[in-house]
Amino acid sequence: MNQTKQKALVYVVEDSIASGALYASQLEQAGYECKHFTDGYSALVAIKEVMPDVIVQDVCLPDISGLEVLQFVKKQPTPANVVMITSNSSIDVAVEAMRLGGFDFLEKPFSGQRLVSAVESASTQKESLPQNVPQEESHSASGFIGESLAMQTVFRLLDSAARSKACVFITGESGTGKEVCAQTLHDASPRNKGPFIAINCAAIPADLFESEFFGHVKGAFSGALSDRKGAVEVANGGTLFLDELCEMELNLQAKLLRFLQTGVFNRVGSSEVLHSNVRLVCATNRSPVVEVAEGRFREDLYYRLNVIPVKLPPLRERGNDILLLARHVLKQKSESNAKQFIGFSPEVEKLFCNYDWPGNIRELQNVIENTVVINEGEVIELDMLPSSFGVDSTASVKTASTLPANNPTQAGALMGVHDIEPLWQIEKRAIESAIEICDDNIPLAAAYLGVSASTIYRKIKGWS
Structure with missing residues (x-):
């Protein structure tokens, strides 16, 4: 038992004397110093005197809401990480607690191992949390940039989520940067020294998914020639990103839910119980609410994952961020292709701002890379853009400017073009x-x- 763990102070706030005593006993056996409080006000008095390392508290208290205790803690100069305890009937309150800065939540009934694991994670990450680091640096370092109101909302959510272990569910159209968002969250969190493992659920065959996720032992199935660690095990101490989560089959969703609730798993073909401490971040371009309503996604898993929802706005709704991103991408592509481009003409900027970008940031990257690779110069002009991009918005202008007015046939065609309503x-x-x-x-x-x-x-x- 390491010294840091032996000295860690944990406040258990639980109105049930029996349950509180049990939790405290389990944590003391694991090497923690514990104090048990049966109401919120008693806990607040103790917190004012001495801030513990971790607080384990029930959401429902007899005198005040557990959320009020959480909000008080988070306003202090050196707040403790708070692990919330909830029952099925108060799961929505627990979700709200995570949005307010809770570190993790335990759903009753839970094992002593799950309790100790949650407290250990909360204690360890509080010690490793960097101090006085400007929050904006993590976004720019990952290329996740933006000044629009929609993106500032996303940044604030990520800043709050980075300090906790709570699951984050990212939604948004294809190409909006969901994996970049997950990587940014990982880089800004105390887990940034651990691995970031990304799995595209849509790209893995259903019969191999369990092996990819949990690993397998030699001989577990045909072709399993040696033991293999799965993503859950490899990501231990870091972040596991599950992209296109709604593509996962229902039987696999049940196994994922079990892992989330217990923190333990088995490799395929093995009965050995293993433990992994990972932060789960999920993403989908579908509507998870619709998937749940139509029976393709488990409702209990959705609520367990959707603790901190982050909705990425499409590029067309980000205003001047379009030009910020375009300039950022242009600088990258120019440097990687040894070109001299430094900006866009006013006509190109106007076209970019008025275009709807159905492919979002991915389409913007492709358009700029194509233009940079094929052309030379310092400024991107309209005629340098790919012929497949913006053709409808520029063709009529080019046609009108090249048709001679003294040709009756062509003049008639010109009149027809002018009659087209923009x-x-x-x-x-x-x-x-x-x-x-x-x-x-x-x-x-x-x-x-x-x-x-x-x-x-x-x-x-x-x-x-």
Whole structure:
């Protein structure tokens, strides 16, 4: 038993005398110093006098809410990590606790091993948490950049989530940067010295997924020629990122839920019980609520994973972030391809800002890389962009400028081109009509149009 663990002070806040005594006894046997409180106010008095290393507390207390205790702790100069205890009936409260800065939560009933593991993680990560590090550095270091309101909200969530062990569920369209988001979270957390292991659930055959996830022993199945560690074991002490989680089959979801609840697992073909301390981050481009409603995703697993939800906005809703990202990508691609590009022409910048980017950041990267590789110069011009990009928005301009007006046949064609109504005008008329029908309720109009309210606000701003 190491000295740090022997000296760690844990406050157990549990109104049940029997349960509190049991938790304290299990932690003391593991080498911790414990104090048991049966109500919130007694715990607050003790916290004011001496801040412990870890607080284990029930969400439901007889005098005040466990959330109030948590919020008080988090306002102190050197807050303890808080592990929440919850029952099935109060799972929503526990989820809210994680959003407020809770480190982890234990769902009743739980084993003594799970309790000790949670406290050990909370104690260890509190000791290793870097002090006085500007939070913004972690985002820029990972290339996860943005100044829009939507991204500032994401950054604030990541800053809070980085200090806890709680599961993070990232949603967003394809190409919005979900893996970069997970990597940023890992780099900003006390686990940054540990491994970051990413698994694409859609890319692994169902019959091999359990082996990839938990590992296997020699002879477990045909082709298992030697023992092999799975992702859960390899990621011990770090972060495990599960991309496209909704592609996982239901029977595998049950095994993942068991691991989350107990922290233990078995390799395929082995009865040996192993333990792994990992931080789980998940992502999907589907709507998990819809997947649950249609029976393709377990509801209990969804609530266990969706502790800290992070929704990445599509690029079209990030305003000037489009140009920030474009310049960042241009600098990277120019350097890696030994080119001299340093910026974009005003026409290209305007086109980028008005384009909807259905492929999001991934499409932006591909467009810029294609342009940089094929062309030479310092400024990206319109005619340098790939022919497949923005062709509808530029073709009519080029056609109109090259047709001679003194040719009757071509002049007739020119008149036909001019008679075409620009797409943005059609779109503007449709949006304004929807807003009028909905009595100026923009969120409601957005719902009927099938877009987000922020998209409409951005369009209106662009018209003025």
